[in-house]
Amino acid sequence: MPSQLAEPPSPAITVEAWRDHDPAARALPGMALGRLELADAARPDAERLYRAGARHVRLPHPVDLCAATAGPESARALLLLRELTGRGLAVDWVARCADGCAADGALGHLYPPSRIEGAPPQAAGAWRAGYFPARCVYRHGPGFIEVRDRRFGPLDLFTIDEPHFLTAVAGLLEGSPTGTVPDDVRAELADARLIAEHVGRLWWLPTRPYRWPLGSLGL
Template sequence: MVQCVLRRHYAADTAELPGMGLGTLTVNATGSAEAARGAYESGARHALLRQPVDLDGDDPAGTIAALVLVRDLTSYGVVVDWRLVHSDATAAWRRLVHLHPPRELLAPGGEDALSQWRASHCIGKCFHRNGPGFVQVRDWRTGQLRKITIDEPRHRAAVPQLLEGARAQDIDQEVLANYTAAGLVDMLGTHAWWMPYQVRRWPQSHTAV
């Protein structure tokens, strides 16, 4: 279960002003994507996750629910105040750099890794868009653009399954291996989740992309 405190303004120091609070959002193992959409449409522009997100924990489904919430709030441009726990700070920021940077990265070397994350983060770092008969991913996380077009039916069919996380055993194993090798799917224990967020609007003119 993920608990998230919603506020109307991007800046945390406005939290005590009248009318800024929008209450607490509670998300179970599924429903994070819909919850993020609802939060944005309600006027939320700042979200505080109450519990740390522990990549080394023993609840992969719960951790993925939190990551999906952060992923989709990021896609809407909502400021996310969250804390991340992981044993490998460098690995964490490099694969999650497209997400809104956490307030704390609780790991050996976490402060240096978080500084690099903040310096490298930008809107549109890793996203996907749905077209007629294809899914396209644009991934800048390594510093170079990777454009991946997915049109093979089995691979396309797996994307909706993975959007909110799924048990790895429920996904076509060849497809899962391909997505993991490409860095589009992240494995947490026995579960997997789709990392790119859906583009809501182009970060620059459509003529440039």
């Protein structure tokens, strides 16, 4: 699979980070990493946070989930959420939803928000109740990608091995302009609900876990 990714989305976003999940522990000296500006692609940003010792991250601004209203900041935040979820970090964030998309389950594999503005009060609770690690994940093999998806009930398995699909997914990891994704790729991935669209870009939804919770899957 080609390693070159599409240019990262902009603008930069600011986060707050701590070295521990526990609120009591986060109050101890040396636990706070402070406010950090992230301006690189989502994957290296998440890796740097993890290597710096971050285990709890806060996004200070609400994240729009709806494609019709989300701006570049929200698209960037969702990419980062995907990567932080894959690395097992806890994320304190607030979602915002105006069209009911929060209830469709497509984003239910991401670390759940503390609340969802514009949605019924129980919506965030339902997200938290249904969340578990590795709910929708992918792994690379030699010349293929395998997706394991439990967002919508029973396990769905997808194997992607056609070269132009693999090339497209490489760009989708950081967001590809909608018009640059081949029609057949876009149609099949959208039908499987493996991609989302925000601000004229398509991006890849499954997370890539770096610590498999139930034994090795060859990631």
